[in-house]
Amino acid sequence: MKSYHQTCTAAKALDVLGDRWTLLILRELIMQSPCRYTDLANGLPGIASNLLSDRLRALEHAGLIKREAAPPPVAATLFHLTEKGAATEPILAELAVWGTRYAFEVDPEDEFREHWFPFAASVLLRDRDPGAPPVIVQLVTPVGSSTITADSNGVHPRMGTAESSDLTIGGAPPVILRFLSGVITLATAQAEGMTLDGDPAVLDRFQVTTTP
Amino acid sequence: MKSYHQTCTAAKALDVLGDRWTLLILRELIMQSPCRYTDLANGLPGIASNLLSDRLRALEHAGLIKREAAPPPVAATLFHLTEKGAATEPILAELAVWGTRYAFEVDPEDEFREHWFPFAASVLLRDRDPGAPPVIVQLVTPVGSSTITADSNGVHPRMGTAESSDLTIGGAPPVILRFLSGVITLATAQAEGMTLDGDPAVLDRFQVTTTP
DNA sequence: CAGCATCCGCTTTGATACTG
DNA sequence: CAGTATCAAAGCGGATGCTG
Numbered sequence: 087m088k089s090y091h092q093t094c095t096a097a098k099a100l101d102v103l104g105d106r107w108t109l110l111i112l113r114e115l116i117m118q119s120p121c122r123y124t125d126l127a128n129g130l131p132g133i134a135s136n137l138l139s140d141r142l143r144a145l146e147h148a149g150l151i152k153r154e155a156a157p158p159p160v161a162a163t164l165f166h167l168t169e170k171g172a173a174t175e176p177i178l179a180e181l182a183v184w185g186t187r188y189a190f191e192v193d194p195e196d197e198f199r200e201h202w203f204p205f206a207a208s209v210l211l212r213d214r215d216p217g218a219p220p221v222i223v224q225l226v227t228p229v230g231s232s233t234i235t236a237d238s239n240g241v242h243p244r245m246g247t248a249e250s251s252d253l254t255i256g257g258a259p260p261v262i263l264r265f266l267s268g269v270i271t272l273a274t275a276q277a278e279g280m281t282l283d284g285d286p287a288v289l290d291r292f293q294v295t296t297t298p
Numbered sequence: 299m300k301s302y303h304q305t306c307t308a309a310k311a312l313d314v315l316g317d318r319w320t321l322l323i324l325r326e327l328i329m330q331s332p333c334r335y336t337d338l339a340n341g342l343p344g345i346a347s348n349l350l351s352d353r354l355r356a357l358e359h360a361g362l363i364k365r366e367a368a369p370p371p372v373a374a375t376l377f378h379l380t381e382k383g384a385a386t387e388p389i390l391a392e393l394a395v396w397g398t399r400y401a402f403e404v405d406p407e408d409e410f411r412e413h414w415f416p417f418a419a420s421v422l423l424r425d426r427d428p429g430a431p432p433v434i435v436q437l438v439t440p441v442g443s444s445t446i447t448a449d450s451n452g453v454h455p456r457m458g459t460a461e462s463s464d465l466t467i468g469g470a471p472p473v474i475l476r477f478l479s480g481v482i483t484l485a486t487a488q489a490e491g492m493t494l495d496g497d498p499a500v501l502d503r504f505q506v507t508t509t510p
Numbered sequence: 511c512a513g514c515a516t517c518c519g520c521t522t523t524g525a526t527a528c529t530g
Numbered sequence: 531c532a533g534t535a536t537c538a539a540a541g542c543g544g545a546t547g548c549t550g
Binding site (some may be wrong): 300334335336339347348350351373374375 | 531532533534535536542543
């Protein structure tokens with residue numbers, strides 16, 4: 087990307103992150119790091135192969151990712167985030183919060199990947215008390231199950247079910263997202279089919295933004 | 299911008315905000331709204347006139363800004379943020395935080411506008427106790443003075459000096475930014491020429507991120 | 511198959527000039 | 531002041547080909 091050539095910290099960030107696809111590549115790495123080129127391509131439907139290649143090179147040069155040859159028998163290049171790259175998560179979190187509240191329309195033509203939903207859900211949850219005992223929230227939707235863990239290392243999503251959980255949230259992804267982002271109330275969400283199983287007080291652990 | 303066509307809230311946000319210049323236009327409006335076309339052009343050195351025109355039309359169509367004819371004797375079009383547009387501030391804040399920590403290099407060739415510095419400083423300050431009495435922080439730098447007010451309406455910057463302030467921070471913009479973002483400690487910042495005048499406890503009011 | 515590189519048609523951008 | 535008009539250059543998306 088051409089630099090904006092402005093002595094402004096937001097503009098400097100966009101000099102690195104502002105290219106088309108770049109932030110979505112970081113979204114994939116936040117969920118999947120470390121992973122292979124093909125895993126990234128699968129999580130980024132629509133990207134041209136040369137562009138993915140170009141962006142990965144630029145991100146490596148800028149110090150946000152590193153590539154390493156996986157040991158045999160895997161024998162593939164693994165891409166993973168550096169600290170600098172992992173630190174972009176709050177940016178993606180705020181994009182997801184804004185997108186949920188102001189730009190989320192479900193188009194049946196759009197592509198969908200199962201791991202995008204727990205990503206969106208996890209960035210909406212801010213742990214109010216990271217020192218408290220860890221909690222596990224299970225998400226169960228028609229498209230699959232995922233688990234969100236909140237402990238001293240932060241709030242992190244994982245695909246699949248957990249052996250045990252403190253709270254299980256069921257329902258359609260759009261309803262759960264709109265509830266977690268504060269667009270709709272708990273009562274409205276439940277009226278739209280969202281279910282809670284377990285200890286509802288777990289929700290108080292998180293800073294669920296209220297509608298302004 | 300071409301849509302990514304992904305059922306992902308971050309991708310949906312980027313469908314609206316991901317075009318080149320768009321987020322920087324919102325930065326200007328966060329600082330200057332309402333303002334005129336020419337004010338925006340002045341705050342965005344390097345933008346082509348046709349691009350600014352295109353982006354403003356797109357932002358208006360997406361509902362992030364509105365344009366209104368100013369009453370005489372001003373007789374100019376005024377652009378101002380809607381709630382949807384103002385809600386992008388946390389995204390710019392996280393970009394500025396990341397940029398300060400990981401991508402802030404001062405290039406003497408870069409353009410500079412006086413209002414960019416209080417913008418960057420204000421987004422680094424998160425009020426821990428919005429219910430507490432308002433505080434006023436004055437920034438005094440070689441390029442000008444600005445004031446940051448924290449009250450129940452949030453943390454907001456303003457150009458110029460205030461009649462009174464609870465704390466005055468002096469020094470070079472890069473040093474102040476690196477201190478407020480937690481890249482350097484208070485002691486280091488003071489060794490690099492940053493000065494505090496007034497009640498240093500005001501700093502505790504804000505969540506100044508510590509270096510990881 | 512993983513990880514690109516090349517080519518090509520199309521769109522977007524940037525720089526400048528011009529207008530009501 | 532608030533934009534249009536024009537045009538060259540760069541970037542993007544899609545297809546294909548190459549190499550270990």
